[in-house]
Amino acid sequence: MVSRKDDSLQSISVQLDGKNYTYWSYVMKNFLRGKTLWSYVTGVRIKPTDETATNYANLVDSWEADNSKIITWINNSVTHSIGVQLAKYETAKEVWDHLARLYTQSNFAKQYQLETDIRALQQNDMNVQEFYAAMTNLWDHLALTESAELRIFEPYLARREEQRLVQFLMALRNDFEGLRGTILHHFPLPSVDSVVNELLAEEIRLKSKADKGSVTPTTLSVFAAPRQSPPSNQNRPPPKVSSDECAFCKEKGH
Known part of the structure; x- marks a missing residue:
C-alpha cells in the first residue's frame, strides 16, 4: 500500500473547466x-x-x-x-x-474543434512569444488525439512539423512579411522553434526602427526653418523718378 507519509492534498495545477x-x-x-x-x-x-x-x-x-x-x-x-x-x-x-x-468526445470531434481553432487563431495584437504560446497550446491538445502509432512514426512527425510551420507563418501579422518569404524558401525547412527565434529578433529590430522613426509634429516644428516676413515699407527703396518730370515742380514737358 501507499506510504502514509504522503499526506499532501495539493493537486495538479491544471483546472478542469469542461473544455480541457x-x-x-x-x-x-x-x-x-x-x-x-x-x-x-x-x-x-x-x-x-x-x-x-x-x-x-x-x-x-x-x-x-x-x-x-x-x-x-x-x-x-x-x-x-x-x-x-x-x-x-x-x-x-x-x-x-x-x-x-x-x-469525453470522440477523437474526430475533438480534432475537428482544435483544427478549427488553429485556423481561426491570428497574431493580431499579440507579440511573438504570446502568439507562439497560444498556438503551441492548441497543437499540444491536438497531439493528444493522435494514436500511439502515429506519435512514433517519423515520416508523420516530419509532416506534422511542416504543417505547424505553415499554420504559424500564415497567422503572423504582415509586419513579418519579408522574413516570412525568406523562411518559406529555406531548404530544408526550419523547425518552428528556430523560426520563433528569428521572429523574436525581427520583432526587436522592427520595434527599434519604429522608435527611431517616430517624429512628432512638435519635433518637426523645432527643426523647421523660420518663415521670413516681407520687408516693411520703411526699408523699401524710394520710388524711381521718371526722367520726364521736372525735378522742381514735378510737371512734365519742360
Missing part, C-alpha cells in the same frame, strides 16, 4: 500514477470485502484513506460547478467515470 478534459485527464492520470494510486480509478484495487482476512480493519482503513485522497485531489482540480456534481459519488472510480462520460 483531454489535457486535464492526461495530467491527472500521470499524477495518480506517480502516487501509485491509478489502480483505484481503474477499479483494479477495490475495497476489501473479506472480513475474515488478516488485518481486515487496517486494509479497509488504508483503502478508504487513499480513495478519499484521490477524490479530494480531483475536487481540488475542477471548477466549483463541476465539483458540486461529484458529491453524490463514494469512490474515485465513480468520480472519474462520471467526468469521462460527461466530457
Whole structure:
C-alpha cells in the first residue's frame, strides 16, 4: 500500500473547466500514477470485502484513506460547478467515470474543434512569444488525439512539423512579411522553434526602427526653418523718378 507519509492534498495545477478534459485527464492520470494510486480509478484495487482476512480493519482503513485522497485531489482540480456534481459519488472510480462520460468526445470531434481553432487563431495584437504560446497550446491538445502509432512514426512527425510551420507563418501579422518569404524558401525547412527565434529578433529590430522613426509634429516644428516676413515699407527703396518730370515742380514737358 501507499506510504502514509504522503499526506499532501495539493493537486495538479491544471483546472478542469469542461473544455480541457483531454489535457486535464492526461495530467491527472500521470499524477495518480506517480502516487501509485491509478489502480483505484481503474477499479483494479477495490475495497476489501473479506472480513475474515488478516488485518481486515487496517486494509479497509488504508483503502478508504487513499480513495478519499484521490477524490479530494480531483475536487481540488475542477471548477466549483463541476465539483458540486461529484458529491453524490463514494469512490474515485465513480468520480472519474462520471467526468469521462460527461466530457469525453470522440477523437474526430475533438480534432475537428482544435483544427478549427488553429485556423481561426491570428497574431493580431499579440507579440511573438504570446502568439507562439497560444498556438503551441492548441497543437499540444491536438497531439493528444493522435494514436500511439502515429506519435512514433517519423515520416508523420516530419509532416506534422511542416504543417505547424505553415499554420504559424500564415497567422503572423504582415509586419513579418519579408522574413516570412525568406523562411518559406529555406531548404530544408526550419523547425518552428528556430523560426520563433528569428521572429523574436525581427520583432526587436522592427520595434527599434519604429522608435527611431517616430517624429512628432512638435519635433518637426523645432527643426523647421523660420518663415521670413516681407520687408516693411520703411526699408523699401524710394520710388524711381521718371526722367520726364521736372525735378522742381514735378510737371512734365519742360
